[in-house]
Amino acid sequence: MNRLPANLYDPKCPSRLILDLVGSRWGMLMVCSLERGPVRANALIRAIGGISEKMFRQTARDLEKYGVIERRSFPEVPPRVEYSLTPIGHDLCRVIRSIETWVVENYEALIDHSEATAS
């Protein structure tokens, strides 16, 4: 379908909603937690320390809606639900990983600066 190109600096452009999702704490951590392959729902919740059931469901639903992750449910007892990255999700993961790496690498300098200016 033809539409205007994305413009993140235009408040009316729907690309902002995608930026919000892929930039969100839970979106980033969920995508990166699926990097190595499908993960069962329960294990995924545990991997993303501190996420609530509600935020888990909402984030998973949003990422699924845009085709970043896939949800498969297996008719087993007990029922098994697995999430995995789609090809576009793997591509996104690579980009998000660079943000994660940046935060981890620069964490000390950033915290040191915030503590120095607070005193």
Added chain:
Amino acid sequence: MNRLPANLYDPKCPSRLILDLVGSRWGMLMVCSLERGPVRANALIRAIGGISEKMFRQTARDLEKYGVIERRSFPEVPPRVEYSLTPIGHDLCRVIRSIETWVVENYEALIDHSEATAS
């Protein structure tokens, strides 16, 4: 100062606050709007379409607190306030730019997917 390394998957790790800031819509757009050099406060608000005065002040204060941007005020009439990236801010900008580029490049596919699954 010695502290534990950052672990974004630990809900108690303060690195999460930094991830929230640098992943936020306003944080990302503000950092990237300063890529080419210092920008006056008013021009910066206009560049980041749709940001409120309140969110502008809060985002600028947080980014300044962690040493990502700098605020300079000049004793002029009318008073002039400029923001600019610090060296660490320029480094962050490079990483955020890759997220922005990803969203812009994949926008159509993501929106197409969300529309196809909605119907």
